[in-house]
Amino acid sequence: MADQSSRLLNVRxxxxxxxxxxxxxxxxxxxxxxxxxxxxxxxxxxxxxxxWLRATGESVIGGAGRSAALYExxxxxxxxxxxxxxxxxxxAALGDFGGAVLREQTVATxxxxxxxxxxxxxxxxxxxxxxxxxxxxxxxxxxxxxxxxLDRRTGVMAFAPNIPSFGDLDVAAELGARLGGVTTxxxxxxxxxxxxxxxxxxxxxxxxFVVIAVGTGIGMGIVVGGELRTxxxxxxxxxxxxxxxxxxxxxxxxxxxxxxxxxxxxxLARRYVALQGxxxxxxxxxxxxxxxxxxxGAARGDWPAIAALHDExxxxxxxxxxxxxxxxxxxxxxxxGIGAREELLRPVRSVLAQLMARPVEVRASALxxxxxxxxxxxxxxxxxxxxxxxxxxPIGITVPAPDLDxxxxxxxxx
Amino acid sequence: MADQSSRLLNVRxxxxxxxxxxxxxxxxxxxxxxxxxxxxxxxxxxxxxxxWLRATGESVIGGAGRSAALYExxxxxxxxxxxxxxxxxxxAALGDFGGAVLREQTVATxxxxxxxxxxxxxxxxxxxxxxxxxxxxxxxxxxxxxxxxLDRRTGVMAFAPNIPSFGDLDVAAELGARLGGVTTxxxxxxxxxxxxxxxxxxxxxxxxFVVIAVGTGIGMGIVVGGELRTxxxxxxxxxxxxxxxxxxxxxxxxxxxxxxxxxxxxxLARRYVALQGxxxxxxxxxxxxxxxxxxxGAARGDWPAIAALHDExxxxxxxxxxxxxxxxxxxxxxxxGIGAREELLRPVRSVLAQLMARPVEVRASALxxxxxxxxxxxxxxxxxxxxxxxxxxPIGITVPAPDLDxxxxxxxxx
DNA sequence: ATTAGTTTGTCAACTTTACGAACGAACCCG
DNA sequence: CGGGTTCGTTCGTAAAGTTGACAAACTAAT
Numbered sequence: 001m002a003d004q005s006s007r008l009l010n011v012r013x014x015x016x017x018x019x020x021x022x023x024x025x026x027x028x029x030x031x032x033x034x035x036x037x038x039x040x041x042x043x044x045x046x047x048x049x050x051x052w053l054r055a056t057g058e059s060v061i062g063g064a065g066r067s068a069a070l071y072e073x074x075x076x077x078x079x080x081x082x083x084x085x086x087x088x089x090x091x092a093a094l095g096d097f098g099g100a101v102l103r104e105q106t107v108a109t110x111x112x113x114x115x116x117x118x119x120x121x122x123x124x125x126x127x128x129x130x131x132x133x134x135x136x137x138x139x140x141x142x143x144x145x146x147x148x149x150l151d152r153r154t155g156v157m158a159f160a161p162n163i164p165s166f167g168d169l170d171v172a173a174e175l176g177a178r179l180g181g182v183t184t185x186x187x188x189x190x191x192x193x194x195x196x197x198x199x200x201x202x203x204x205x206x207x208x209f210v211v212i213a214v215g216t217g218i219g220m221g222i223v224v225g226g227e228l229r230t231x232x233x234x235x236x237x238x239x240x241x242x243x244x245x246x247x248x249x250x251x252x253x254x255x256x257x258x259x260x261x262x263x264x265x266x267x268l269a270r271r272y273v274a275l276q277g278x279x280x281x282x283x284x285x286x287x288x289x290x291x292x293x294x295x296x297g298a299a300r301g302d303w304p305a306i307a308a309l310h311d312e313x314x315x316x317x318x319x320x321x322x323x324x325x326x327x328x329x330x331x332x333x334x335x336x337g338i339g340a341r342e343e344l345l346r347p348v349r350s351v352l353a354q355l356m357a358r359p360v361e362v363r364a365s366a367l368x369x370x371x372x373x374x375x376x377x378x379x380x381x382x383x384x385x386x387x388x389x390x391x392x393x394p395i396g397i398t399v400p401a402p403d404l405d406x407x408x409x410x411x412x413x414x
Numbered sequence: 415m416a417d418q419s420s421r422l423l424n425v426r427x428x429x430x431x432x433x434x435x436x437x438x439x440x441x442x443x444x445x446x447x448x449x450x451x452x453x454x455x456x457x458x459x460x461x462x463x464x465x466w467l468r469a470t471g472e473s474v475i476g477g478a479g480r481s482a483a484l485y486e487x488x489x490x491x492x493x494x495x496x497x498x499x500x501x502x503x504x505x506a507a508l509g510d511f512g513g514a515v516l517r518e519q520t521v522a523t524x525x526x527x528x529x530x531x532x533x534x535x536x537x538x539x540x541x542x543x544x545x546x547x548x549x550x551x552x553x554x555x556x557x558x559x560x561x562x563x564l565d566r567r568t569g570v571m572a573f574a575p576n577i578p579s580f581g582d583l584d585v586a587a588e589l590g591a592r593l594g595g596v597t598t599x600x601x602x603x604x605x606x607x608x609x610x611x612x613x614x615x616x617x618x619x620x621x622x623f624v625v626i627a628v629g630t631g632i633g634m635g636i637v638v639g640g641e642l643r644t645x646x647x648x649x650x651x652x653x654x655x656x657x658x659x660x661x662x663x664x665x666x667x668x669x670x671x672x673x674x675x676x677x678x679x680x681x682l683a684r685r686y687v688a689l690q691g692x693x694x695x696x697x698x699x700x701x702x703x704x705x706x707x708x709x710x711g712a713a714r715g716d717w718p719a720i721a722a723l724h725d726e727x728x729x730x731x732x733x734x735x736x737x738x739x740x741x742x743x744x745x746x747x748x749x750x751g752i753g754a755r756e757e758l759l760r761p762v763r764s765v766l767a768q769l770m771a772r773p774v775e776v777r778a779s780a781l782x783x784x785x786x787x788x789x790x791x792x793x794x795x796x797x798x799x800x801x802x803x804x805x806x807x808p809i810g811i812t813v814p815a816p817d818l819d820x821x822x823x824x825x826x827x828x
Numbered sequence: 829a830t831t832a833g834t835t836t837g838t839c840a841a842c843t844t845t846a847c848g849a850a851c852g853a854a855c856c857c858g
Numbered sequence: 859c860g861g862g863t864t865c866g867t868t869c870g871t872a873a874a875g876t877t878g879a880c881a882a883a884c885t886a887a888t
Contacts, residue, residue, distance in 0.1 A: 067883070325652055326656070328651075328652070441865055480864050
């Protein structure tokens, strides 16, 4: 058309193919994008001139015909930063537009929280770029995964456990300002983990899967139709509140939710202590540090440890079967300090086999504790793309509005 | 562009506006679609020539300036048929492209099932068109909502309870063939109900909501991101299998699922009988006919009936809280012979208030037993549209594939 | 070595589509 | 009846994509 939307679509198509399917020739691009070779040549020329693409040698395969000039996305065309913010440490990674992670760094989270942490993150980003000899100004987007509930209208973390005075702070805005106006996005950490698994883990190529993170608490990231789903208020996947594993009517279970009370680190530790039968046992808050001891004990064949893990697996399996009944995912990925342990996986699967006729596939996170970090990189990459190659306003098929006057007019008796 | 995709987009945009926002002038369309007046004129002329649009008089509003010629979608440009197939009756409706329901008819489901039922449906469609003096050949699409599990790859109902020899039948193909090749789509009845609520009920304008149908069994239709979600294998929303309300480890609860065993019509009746304490009580299969008696009893202030309904509401509320924890919907619509009753709504809400800090909104179906029928009409309309104004292959933003070789290459110690 | 077949990428001519500007038409109001 | 405003059309221009032909480059078989 006369405006740019048509060219834009084709540019996006070409970039899309090159990003997902590695180096391609123009002829191949034409076939895949269903464009003429001509148009592809134009598009490629434009993109190469703008620095997005680079020639990457000839196709050396000995097929018939002239060998093709291959093009690929120029990794140097842009940088992104992904950050995984936790209560004890901050992990950051520098990535490029080619999908490579160039460098990572981890620092301890400053206990003062608030603006100090924001400064830490900005410094991390700057330091990573510097260490690679790159200008931090080339960073197109920074994505931050953080625990807490995100208010999607304002972009503000409504409450952020473990990080002092971080709630009600417009982290995205402040962080962006500190880095010279870099586009900054913030997302819940579990959701980011799910996007990490989608990008580089077990979720690759899947349309529908969930990531359940079990650690101090329990949470779930949901991918349906290939996209992250956060629900009407951003609380989708807050499965700690499922009425499973503990009495949902007990007010004591209301703040954190029954399932979290039954599966979180503290619950596992408490269960372990109770099973040990040590007199001093009973529910002691702050037993969380015992979680490693449970796994150690189970490795030694310690009866109470194994029993505690089995009970944990049992409740987890119940929750998974409930999630599967609702969402019917292709895959459930277990992550987090507790959930990702192989020791837990086996009993979870065996309990699931008792619960479901065709048990949903369950796997331990492929990325372990790097899921959040890599997910943040993926989010940053996607956001950068969306910004640079903005899609024209999508026009969906809308069903004609029902003619309310004539909806019941024709109703006839049998 | 030189190909048609640009014009196609604009045609879709214009149709979309006209369908959702009633009659509009060309100038107004140009503003809304962000197209030039000329382009809109061309598009409108094309669509009018093709019979999709019709002029619908002048704008009579006494504003300044020349009065505009208004256009609207010509309702006569196409017909659709929606069918709600149940175990006891078949409901069918004839709709037009303007979103009006022209005529409805209901017949008893032939107990012989199978091909006989398919013939019945075809006859219904033909009869409805005939009664309106319209050619059945003008029907662009027929949509059928049916109980049972749909195999989405083949389009075959894998198993269809209540309708003999209906499983493993390619209903869509057979029905289409009987109607001279009409496009035919089949979908699970609960999912269709959800689309009905989205089109003409409480789901209008909502992006995320669910419809829970409680009757003989229990099922849920899920709309996320404005679209129906059916999961990886089409089993999303089969919440009868949630481990709530009955022992999920009891093999007796495995075939139908714990929640269905606890909330289905039979369970309600059984609970009622047990509470009555009549000696002959005990779990008697086929108690389902007692369901109306329960509601009657509750209306009279009958203690066992009220208690049975309260228990039903309690389990339902637990299930709803679990669904809300997973999906965080804007709204939960209760439908079905049991679920849609107002008597149940109040206790469900009050139990939910005990379970959730911010209880999800729960409403009774706006369409009652017509949800499935109207949903089928909506599905038929959408399918017809998609077919007639096929969208160009959507090109999403894909994040560059992770450079797996260099994903961990840059990992550095702290 | 030569030839046939295949594939890549470019050139040129043509078509479709959209836009902007200008203009006449129609309508309201004072 | 004239001024102001909005509607819809005409005309010329620009953008974008397609088709078809063709040269270049490469492989494989004769």
